[in-house]
Amino acid sequence: MRLADVVALVEGWYPPHRAEEWDSVGLVCGDPDAEVRSILLAVDPVQAVADEAVAGAADLVIVHHPLYLRGTTTVAASTSKGRVVHDLIRSGCALLTAHTNADSPAGGVSEAIATALGLSEIRPLDPDPHEPRDKIVTFVPLSHADQVRTALAEAGAGSIGDYDSASFVSPGQGRFRPLAGANPTIGTVGDLEVVEEERIEVVADRSIRSRVLAALIRTHPYEEPAYDVLELADLPDPTRGSGRIGVLPDEVTLREFADHAASVFPQTAGGLRVAGDPERPVTRVALCGGAGDFLLGAARRAGADVYVTSDLRHHPASESVEDGGPALIDVAHWAAESLWLPVLRDRLVDALGARPNDTVGVSVHISTTTTDPWTFRV
Structure with missing residues (x-):
């Protein structure tokens, strides 16, 4: 498996254009x-993870947090980040980052946390809008309908969720009169023509509109094909968005839920911080991987009994509790986001597997290094 193929696979699940600016x-x-035969998964691209990758002869490290989030003008080994780059390159190991583009989609960080906590009826806490989409409608004589449908599908139209080549067809009649200067495929200049046609409707991402229309015009038999482009409403995407909210199988107290959460997240020096009445009943749970105090209001509006996230600041947390918001559980940033790694591992294993005539295949490992920066508590 080439590195480029693995990158394309991961970025198909977590598109880079969906990352924050x-x-x-x-x-x-x-x-x-x-060539990639061994992949190591980790949250942070720190020296200990690079050492683990080199020791394990990994060909690729996939991490959640960027190495150079704020940019750089040097990768000199005189800096800690530069040493990571030098050590990986020297051992022939690549580094790939999927950060905010991996936070919000299905199979992403927040959904992984929700699943690990045992929630059901999981949905985005703050849904993203669907990718802008068009409906494209055209009218084609029966003799060329299959050809045009195939061309539209090959251009990317008709993709809906896990399906492609989706279209709707209805029969009808096309009427037109070729005028002087026309070179009609069907009919005669000056005569009114009636043709049995199919109305073909497809949806397509707006980003590929020009490609789809070019395919339509190229394969349509008419000199002047008729078509409509309808911009669809930007509705919320039920599979993608910031955070997640779901329900527990049974009502528990806040203390019981905190104990449950502590058993799900990897242990860290800081443990969990909890704000709220220990006896408060909890059924509806909101959460966000990473620093999530920007969703405190959304958690309250959604009727969450408790909100689980990381890096809560004093004032937003205090104001949320004082204003009647949900109970709060603050978990270590690394511990929360590490729950995504098993999900990514399983997706990679299912997608890569063993290649034909190859008993080794591509191995995928989760880092055993704890990269939470806090090492002890007094």
Whole structure:
């Protein structure tokens, strides 16, 4: 498996264009044509993870947090980040980052946390809008309908969720009169023509509109094909968005839920911090991987009994509790986001597997290094 193929696979699940504008995601170092047989997954691209990758002869490290989030003008080994780059390149190991582009989609960080906590009816806490989409409608004589449908699908139209080549067809009649100067495929200049046609409707991401229309015009038999482009409403995407909210199988107290959460998240020196009445009943749980105090209001509006996230600041947390918001559980940033790594591992294993005539295949490992920066508590 080439590195470029693995990168394409991961970025198909977690598209780079869905990352926040301030973020830095994608391939940090590595030869796209290099072969990948061993992959290491980690949260942080720190020296201990690089050492683990080198010791394990990994060909690729996939991390959640960027190495150079704020950019850089040097990768000299005189800096800690530069040493990571030098050590990985020297051992032939690539580095790939999926950060905010991996936070919000299905199979992403927040959904992984929700699943690990045992929630059901999981949905985004703050849904993203769907990718802007068009409906494209055209009218084609029966003799060329299959050809045009195939061309639209090959251009990317008709993709809906886990399906492609989706279209709707209805029969009808096309009426037109070719005028002087026309070169009609069907009919005669000056005569009114009636043709049995199919109305073909497809949806497509607006970003590929020009490609889809070019395919339509190229394969349509008419000199002047008729078509409509309808911009669809930007509705919320039920599979993608910031944070998640779901329900527990049974009502528990806040103390019981905190104990349950502590058993799910990897242990860290800081443990869990909890704000709220220990006897408060908890059924509806909101959460966000990473620093999530920007969703405190959304958690309250959604009727959450408790909100689980990381890096809560004093004033937003205090004001939320004072204003009647949900109970709060603050978990170590690394511990929360590490729950995504088993999900990513399983997706990679299912997608890569063993290649034909290859009994080794591609191995995928989760780092055993704890990269939470806090080492002890007094």
